[in-house]
Amino acid sequence: MLDMNTFRENADLIRADHDKRGLAHDSIDEVLRLDKEWKDALHEQSEARRQRNVAAKAIAEAKKSGDQQEVDRIMSQVKDLGTLVDSLDEKANALLQQRDELRMRIPNILHPDVPVGEDEGGNTQHSLHGNKPEFDFDPRTHNELIEMNKWVELERAAKIAGSRFYFLKGDLARLELAMQNYAVDFLCKRGFTFVQPPVMMNRTAYEGVTDLGDFETVMYGVEPDKLYMIATSEHPLTAMYMDEVIEPSLLPIKMVGLSPCFRREVGAHGLSDRGIWRVHQFTKVEQIIISHPDESWQLHEELLQNCIDMWNELGLHHEVVNICTGDMGTVAARKYDIEAWLPGAEAFKEVVSCSNCTDYQANRLRMRYRTADGNAAVHTLNSTAVATSRALVAIMEQNQLDDGRVRVPDVLVPYMGKDVLSPAPF
RNA sequence: GCCGAGAUCGCAUAGCCCGGUAUUGCGGUGGAUUCGAAAUCCACUGUCCCCUGGACGCGGGAGUUCGAAUCUCCCUCUCGGCGCCA
Incomplete structure (x- = not known):
C-alpha cells in the first residue's frame, strides 16, 4: 500500500x-x-x-x-x-x-530501471550463467526421469489428496532434504539467521503482505479457524514485525526461512505443468530482509548475487531476467527472476523470484523504524533461494545420464553420501 | 477444553474498586555545565489536523453515560493452574 x-x-x-x-x-x-x-x-x-x-x-x-x-x-x-x-x-x-x-489495490511505484513492457514478453535478460549442458543422447524430461526411477507418486497422491499433490520417494526425497540443508547452510554463512515460521496465518496479517486477489486464487483457507496456509515463508517472515517500531540498530534483519508452501494454482492447466513443476505443495528456502529504506536497493542486489552464487555452486545453467512493468504484480517495485535451463523442455523456466517491495508491505503492516523526527516505514525484500521441487527438476534434467540416472551436484554430495541417485525400490 | 489473573506512549510502570480525559522511570532528542567526556541539571519526547488552537489515543469491537483507561457484554492475545496430547 x-x-x-x-x-x-x-x-x-x-x-x-x-x-x-x-x-x-x-x-x-x-x-x-x-x-x-x-x-x-x-x-x-x-x-x-x-x-x-x-x-x-x-x-x-x-x-x-x-x-x-x-x-x-x-x-x-x-x-x-x-x-x-x-x-x-x-x-x-x-x-x-x-x-x-x-x-x-493500487500497485507499488516501480524502480525507474524496470523495463517497460506489456506482458512477460517484455522481460529482458539481465545476465547468463554457466554453460548449456551437452548430451550425446536425447535428454529426457523430468516427467520421464521420475517415472523411470520411481521417485514420485502422482496418482496415489491424487487418490488421497487430489491432483498436483505427490509423494516424493527414495533418493529424490533425500536430495530434497540435502538441498534444504545446503541452502540454509549457505545463507547462514552469509549472515542470515535461520527462522522456521508458522505455516498458517490470519487474514489481517495476510492482507499486509499479498495482493488481495491471491485470497481467491493462491491461498488455501482453513475453516473453521479462519486461517490461511502460507504460499511462501516470505509471508509470515515479512509480517513477523507487524505493528512494531523496530530499533534502527537491528536493521537490516536478514532471515533465511524454510517452510512448506501451499498454492491452489487456480486456472493452471496444460502439458507444461505436468510432473512436479507446478504443484500444490512444495518446500522452499527463502531469503528475507527487513531494511532501512536507504539500503534496500543495495540489499536487493545482494539477494540476487546470493542466488547466482548458489545456483553456480550447484553447477546449474541459468539466466537472470528483469521483470518488466506489465509482468510485475502489485507488491514489488523491482523484480528479478532466475530461470534455469531445462534440457528436456528445451527452455529456461522460472526457479527464483527476487523482489524489493520497498515500503509497500511495511505500510500495510505498520512496520516502522525509529528516527529522530518520528517513525518511518521500513523496506521489505524477499528472494527465493531454492524452491526444492523446481530445483530438483533442474538438477534431474541438467545432470541426467544416458541410462536415466542422475548425477548429484558436487556441493550436495557431502549431504547425500553418494554421487549418483539410485532408483526407488517401489 | 475448563478455572483464574492480566494487556496502558519505543520499553517498563501508576491510574481502574469509587467515571470528569494518562503518572513516573528508562531510553531518545535538544540545551546548560566542561578543554573534552562522564556525572549532574533543564526542556522536549504517541498520532493527526483547517496548528495562538483542536481532535484522537489506554489490546480489538459493541453498549451504558452529558462524559469511559475506569462500568457492562463479546472477541483476540499473554501469564498461572487443571485437563488432553506428539
Whole structure:
C-alpha cells in the first residue's frame, strides 16, 4: 500500500507509474476524492466532539461547585450532541474504509530501471550463467526421469489428496532434504539467521503482505479457524514485525526461512505443468530482509548475487531476467527472476523470484523504524533461494545420464553420501 | 477444553474498586555545565489536523453515560493452574 502522503503530495508520480503499467488513473483520482471527503467529515466530527467536550467539562465544573441547576441546564442543552457525534463518526469511518480498500489495490511505484513492457514478453535478460549442458543422447524430461526411477507418486497422491499433490520417494526425497540443508547452510554463512515460521496465518496479517486477489486464487483457507496456509515463508517472515517500531540498530534483519508452501494454482492447466513443476505443495528456502529504506536497493542486489552464487555452486545453467512493468504484480517495485535451463523442455523456466517491495508491505503492516523526527516505514525484500521441487527438476534434467540416472551436484554430495541417485525400490 | 489473573506512549510502570480525559522511570532528542567526556541539571519526547488552537489515543469491537483507561457484554492475545496430547 502506498503512503497516503504520496497521493496527497505526489499524485503525478503515481499517475506516471500507472502509464508505464498501462493502467487507467481512475482509482487514483477516486482515492484522492474519498480522502478529501473523509477529511471534511473528520473536521465536521471533530467540531462536534469539541462542543461535546466543552459541555462535559462544564458539567464537571458545575457539579464540583454544587450548582445542580446549572448541571441540569447544560445537560438538557447537549443531550443530542452524542448522537450527532456517532453519526458523523460512522460517516467518516465509511469513507476511510472505502478509501483504503481502493488504496490497497493500487500497485507499488516501480524502480525507474524496470523495463517497460506489456506482458512477460517484455522481460529482458539481465545476465547468463554457466554453460548449456551437452548430451550425446536425447535428454529426457523430468516427467520421464521420475517415472523411470520411481521417485514420485502422482496418482496415489491424487487418490488421497487430489491432483498436483505427490509423494516424493527414495533418493529424490533425500536430495530434497540435502538441498534444504545446503541452502540454509549457505545463507547462514552469509549472515542470515535461520527462522522456521508458522505455516498458517490470519487474514489481517495476510492482507499486509499479498495482493488481495491471491485470497481467491493462491491461498488455501482453513475453516473453521479462519486461517490461511502460507504460499511462501516470505509471508509470515515479512509480517513477523507487524505493528512494531523496530530499533534502527537491528536493521537490516536478514532471515533465511524454510517452510512448506501451499498454492491452489487456480486456472493452471496444460502439458507444461505436468510432473512436479507446478504443484500444490512444495518446500522452499527463502531469503528475507527487513531494511532501512536507504539500503534496500543495495540489499536487493545482494539477494540476487546470493542466488547466482548458489545456483553456480550447484553447477546449474541459468539466466537472470528483469521483470518488466506489465509482468510485475502489485507488491514489488523491482523484480528479478532466475530461470534455469531445462534440457528436456528445451527452455529456461522460472526457479527464483527476487523482489524489493520497498515500503509497500511495511505500510500495510505498520512496520516502522525509529528516527529522530518520528517513525518511518521500513523496506521489505524477499528472494527465493531454492524452491526444492523446481530445483530438483533442474538438477534431474541438467545432470541426467544416458541410462536415466542422475548425477548429484558436487556441493550436495557431502549431504547425500553418494554421487549418483539410485532408483526407488517401489 | 475448563478455572483464574492480566494487556496502558519505543520499553517498563501508576491510574481502574469509587467515571470528569494518562503518572513516573528508562531510553531518545535538544540545551546548560566542561578543554573534552562522564556525572549532574533543564526542556522536549504517541498520532493527526483547517496548528495562538483542536481532535484522537489506554489490546480489538459493541453498549451504558452529558462524559469511559475506569462500568457492562463479546472477541483476540499473554501469564498461572487443571485437563488432553506428539
